[in-house]
Amino acid sequence: MIKLTNLHKAFGSQKVLDGLNITIPAGEITAIIGPSGEGKSVMLKHMIGLLQPDSGQVEVEGESILGISRSRLNTIREKFGMLFQNAALFDSMNVFENVAFPLQEKTKLSNDEIHQRVISALEDVGLKNVEQKYTDQLSGGMKKRVALARALLLNPKIILFDEPTTGLDPIIKKAIHQLIKETHQKFGFTAVIVSHEIPDIFDIAQNVAMLYHGKLLQFGTAEEILNSENPVTRQFISGSLDGPIQML
């Protein structure tokens, strides 16, 4: 379980999180939706300690991750995997080295075992014969899938997905959603997915949180949010230009 309490964060004069309260249930897939620039990615980075809040509390499995030692924070981070919006692959390494890196650094597996696990992880995300390619030789979709393979490889208890399917074609998008669903069923990890893929994301998420103006507007099951009467949520889900959410 991840709990954010009264979280405030501003960058200069721009308030991004304004008293956010949210509890992410353990072992379930929770989708975070909301208009762009409402602090969804910022919230995700607070969960893993990449950003420090101006005020508020962040707890992972009942333990605060604020003001703790670096080694303790790293121990907590070992429970996490994260897929970044722009994949964040190491551009000085090829695909194989990128995926193998956490295994080489965090486990004592032999080279053969690492090789087998990397190839199998890449096949799981639909990639073959790309091991020797460098990241600038990959398409956006391939980069995301390599990053996904890297995030899933150590079987973390909690996985944070920052827009895992943005910019991908519909078939790959569906395949990745399916992959997240299947691996979740297999390993039972806690997943937090920031996504704009509406309505597709409702098919895989058990819970949906709607963020608006740096606060949690609504939290409920996918069905509850889909049938929400809240005008902001309704407008966002329908993609209508008319309503309380103004573009400018």
Place this chain on the structure above:
Amino acid sequence: MSNLFQVIGNFSLAVISELGRMGWFLINSFTTIFRNPCRPVFILKQLSFLGAKSLFVIFLTAGFTGMVLGLQGYYTLTKFGSEGMLGTAVALSLIRELGPVLTALMVTGRAGSAITAEIGIMRITEQIDALETMALDPYKYLITPKLIAAMIALPLLCAIFDVVGIYGGWLVGVKLLGVNPGAYFYEMEKAVVWRDVSSGMIKSFSFGIIIAWISCYKGYYAGHGAEGVSKATTESVVLTSVLILVWDYFLTSVLL
């Protein structure tokens, strides 16, 4: 008036905060060496980048610096009829001062800027964040290997600079201007003592720390986008060069 005080106060606070962050960065980089040792292969890679790949520019700079010293030294010393002291003048200038400083400035221009750009790009493309989310210490993978490599490479490059520079001076002084070759080396051997060499090496060692420290720090805290990295790179080269010259003065006054 109160506005002016506010501006001065804000500026002072920003400077103190930046200095504190820089100091903390250096302390963290050093403690990581002992707390969380990195793999030798990372250090070897950086040694190759900072050291071996800087050799060409060091040879070129050292050769021409020695040759200019040979020319200028000869011109000055002939006024006193002491052109036999040319070897001593060239060697002491290089070993005590020019070798360490010019080597450091060349490495700053060639490798320091590249280090800042590399780490800065890793910062803006979230590669450093990715390391952190894997519970891996970015200092261990990115900073410490560069710091250790710079501390090893700079004294070695400086030694090469000194030798090449001395032969540059010999080429001009002995081969072109006709200074006695025996006097060139004999006088040098008589005048140069171990203290001269060690002070040059101490300088180089500390310049290595400055180069790695500032280059890594500026990249690690680079601003947003390509402009942020470009600004960080410029600041890194300027600040490193200025710090090298300022620190050189203080070290010279202590080591003299």
